[in-house]
Amino acid sequence: MMEGIFAGVITAFTMYNILMVAVGCFAGTFIGMLPGLGPISAIALMIPITYGMEPSSGLILIAGVYYGAIFGGSTSSILINAPGVAGTVASSFDGYPMAKNGQAGKALAIAAYSSFTGGTIAAVFLLFAAPALANVSLSFQSSDYFALMVLGLTAVAAFAGKGKFLKAAIMTIFGLMLATVGTDSDSGIPRFTFGRLDLIDGISFLLLAMAAFALSEAMMNILENKKQSKQELDALKKDIGSLKITRAEVKEMAPTVGRSSVLGFFVGVLPGAGATIASFLAYGMERSIANAKDKLNFGKGSIKGLAAPESANNAACSGSFVPLLTLGIPGSGTTAIILGALISYGIQPGPTMYVDNPALFWSVIISMYIGNVVLLVLNLPLIPYIARLLTIPKQLLLPLIIFFSLIGVYLVTFNNFDIYMMTMFAVVALFLRIIDFPMAPMILGFILGGMMEDNLRRALTISDGSFAFLWERPITLTILIITVILLLMPVISEFIANRKKGQEA
Amino acid sequence: MTKNAIGALFFLAFSSFYFFNVFSIKKMPGSQFEVMTASTFPYYIGIFGIVVSLLILILSFVKKDKDFLSMDYVKSLDFKTTIYFVLAMLFYGFTIRTLGFIISTIIFLFIGFILLKERNIKRILLISCSVSIGFYLLLNNVLGVYIDPGMLYEYFIGDQS
Numbered sequence: 001m002m003e004g005i006f007a008g009v010i011t012a013f014t015m016y017n018i019l020m021v022a023v024g025c026f027a028g029t030f031i032g033m034l035p036g037l038g039p040i041s042a043i044a045l046m047i048p049i050t051y052g053m054e055p056s057s058g059l060i061l062i063a064g065v066y067y068g069a070i071f072g073g074s075t076s077s078i079l080i081n082a083p084g085v086a087g088t089v090a091s092s093f094d095g096y097p098m099a100k101n102g103q104a105g106k107a108l109a110i111a112a113y114s115s116f117t118g119g120t121i122a123a124v125f126l127l128f129a130a131p132a133l134a135n136v137s138l139s140f141q142s143s144d145y146f147a148l149m150v151l152g153l154t155a156v157a158a159f160a161g162k163g164k165f166l167k168a169a170i171m172t173i174f175g176l177m178l179a180t181v182g183t184d185s186d187s188g189i190p191r192f193t194f195g196r197l198d199l200i201d202g203i204s205f206l207l208l209a210m211a212a213f214a215l216s217e218a219m220m221n222i223l224e225n226k227k228q229s230k231q232e233l234d235a236l237k238k239d240i241g242s243l244k245i246t247r248a249e250v251k252e253m254a255p256t257v258g259r260s261s262v263l264g265f266f267v268g269v270l271p272g273a274g275a276t277i278a279s280f281l282a283y284g285m286e287r288s289i290a291n292a293k294d295k296l297n298f299g300k301g302s303i304k305g306l307a308a309p310e311s312a313n314n315a316a317c318s319g320s321f322v323p324l325l326t327l328g329i330p331g332s333g334t335t336a337i338i339l340g341a342l343i344s345y346g347i348q349p350g351p352t353m354y355v356d357n358p359a360l361f362w363s364v365i366i367s368m369y370i371g372n373v374v375l376l377v378l379n380l381p382l383i384p385y386i387a388r389l390l391t392i393p394k395q396l397l398l399p400l401i402i403f404f405s406l407i408g409v410y411l412v413t414f415n416n417f418d419i420y421m422m423t424m425f426a427v428v429a430l431f432l433r434i435i436d437f438p439m440a441p442m443i444l445g446f447i448l449g450g451m452m453e454d455n456l457r458r459a460l461t462i463s464d465g466s467f468a469f470l471w472e473r474p475i476t477l478t479i480l481i482i483t484v485i486l487l488l489m490p491v492i493s494e495f496i497a498n499r500k501k502g503q504e505a
Numbered sequence: 506m507t508k509n510a511i512g513a514l515f516f517l518a519f520s521s522f523y524f525f526n527v528f529s530i531k532k533m534p535g536s537q538f539e540v541m542t543a544s545t546f547p548y549y550i551g552i553f554g555i556v557v558s559l560l561i562l563i564l565s566f567v568k569k570d571k572d573f574l575s576m577d578y579v580k581s582l583d584f585k586t587t588i589y590f591v592l593a594m595l596f597y598g599f600t601i602r603t604l605g606f607i608i609s610t611i612i613f614l615f616i617g618f619i620l621l622k623e624r625n626i627k628r629i630l631l632i633s634c635s636v637s638i639g640f641y642l643l644l645n646n647v648l649g650v651y652i653d654p655g656m657l658y659e660y661f662i663g664d665q666s
């Protein structure tokens with residue numbers, strides 16, 4: 001393990017890779033700030049650039065973009081109450097009131113320090129959790145992997161929110177359906193290609209991700225024709241005030257940050273949970289354990305109310321890398337995109353990556369830490385200037401985002417059919433956004449679809465065509481029992497809620 | 506109609522179309538002896554898709570879902586500009602090979618800015634040309650990504666490769 005860590009340190013600390021982290025954090029912060037464009041869009045937009053790089057440098061850049069986008073989302077939450085992503089919504093509860101009270105600088109500094117601490121604690125946890133889980137997962141067989149993927153997809157639907165379970169489920173199935181387009185990897189038989197050669201290799205994950213996120217979000221902006229209010233523009237141009245926080249404030253938020261980081265990390269590890277749930281849980285936890293005086297302050301500019309979701313969402317980002325790096329199974333839309341990028345570099349994440357590519361494995365973990373330092377040292381002082389970029393009129397920004405999305409995909413294949421297909425998917429995504437169907441489960445289903453089919457085939461072949469593999473191995477059975485519990489969770493919670501209502505009546 | 510019902514109908518149609526097409530996937534000789542063929546996985550996904558979309562549809566009526574797609578919201582949407590933008594994107598896809606990267610990008614960005622009601626022509630031309638030429642030079646000279654100059658360029662200047 002030590003050899004791997006040293007190799008990772010050497011790889012991560014090359015000048016080029018440090019530069020990549022910095023560039024990633026900076027680009028991620030800017031893209032993440034733009035309303036609606038979250039980490040998934042930011043990463044999708046940057047992937048084409050990473051194709052010419054070493055896998056480690058590409059992944060380091062992507063990790064930087066991920067952190068930067070979360071931080072950028074927090075910045076727009078705090079300054080203009082317009083969270084770029086769901087994961088930073090909770091930050092606006094107390095961050096925006098602080099900014100309105102003329103403490104925008106302080107709020108941004110608290111967000112940055114909390115994110116840094118959350119990321120650092122989570123990186124230390126990751127250092128121990130990832131190898132441990134990788135060692136355990138070395139004993140996993142195809143049936144266990146198949147069950148894990150079913151669990152991952154179910155969890156995404158189960159954690160989608162009240163009343164959204166079936167919507168997330170159908171989007172996952174939609175992703176699985178799109179994954180089957182192209183040549184079957186086992187038999188070489190084309191499926192759903194309708195005689196078109198352009199579809200023989202299937203749909204590119206980058207194309208789908210870019211269409212479903214960056215492109216459709218930009219088009220949603222055009223469709224809704226939302227103009228930035230004068231109030232928002234003024235808030236961005238206004239002096240943000242001092243970035244300093246006092247010793248008393250540090251003392252006040254330290255326990256909150258510690259608790260929320262640990263919570264955030266473990267929530268992040270869970271498939272399907274991620275930064276959004278982590279930040280809301282941390283906010284809720286802090287509010288419920290606060291004393292009566294502090295409780296009144298929540299929602300009006302409480303330091304604890306800002307520090308909790310900020311540390312939790314950053315820790316959750318690191319946590320979400322655990323299942324990705326050790327099992328090769330993404331737990332969220334963002335890690336699904338990263339998995340897609342890894343596969344396109346020719347790397348299969350999972351326990352074998354830990355054994356075969358220790359330098360890459362550890363360099364990513366170490367670069368996460370560097371990313372946190374970069375965010376604190378470089379991005380925080382630059383925030384007033386980066387925020388000014390948000391004042392660029394939308395009529396100039398949107399065509400450029402659409403152009404970069406289209407060209408990013410075109411440059412990979414040089415096939416103009418990809419532009420047509422992307423436009424078509426973007427229109428479908430736009431329609432689904434209007435009727436509130438979530439996009440992240442689709443991309444997760446798409447990425448896992450091929451792997452799921454391969455593992456199912458292998459498991460069925462080993463068990464001679466019998467589905468008994470589902471209950472014969474204890475690991476598979478345990479994972480499937482958890483899946484069933486998750487599946488039943490919405491029904492059980494609704495039953496409990498109805499019973500409570502009945503008792504009250 | 507509720508948002509869930511609209512979505513359910515869309516996915517019901519898509520899943521049915523998908524399921525119907527599963528039967529046109531070719532089979533290898535002797536595939537009846539295989540535990541899993543190219544159509545096994547799509548077959549089950551197709552069924553799941555139909556079942557889940559039917560469930561959403563039925564539940565939206567049984568539960569008296571009130572999340573309607575508001576007509577006020579639909580009327581507030583700028584469909585005209587969006588449709589023009591979609592056409593501009595398709596046009597970009599069509600012209601990128603014929604007109605070449607630089608010219609087609611300039612045209613696409615120019616149309617995009619105009620559609621979004623940017624009226625400063627100098628600014629439009631400056632951004633369209635600088636982004637297009639700058640990105641072309643960056644790709645070709647720095648990142649080492651060669652972009653096809655386009656059929657039109659080859660027709661007039663000749664293939665220089």
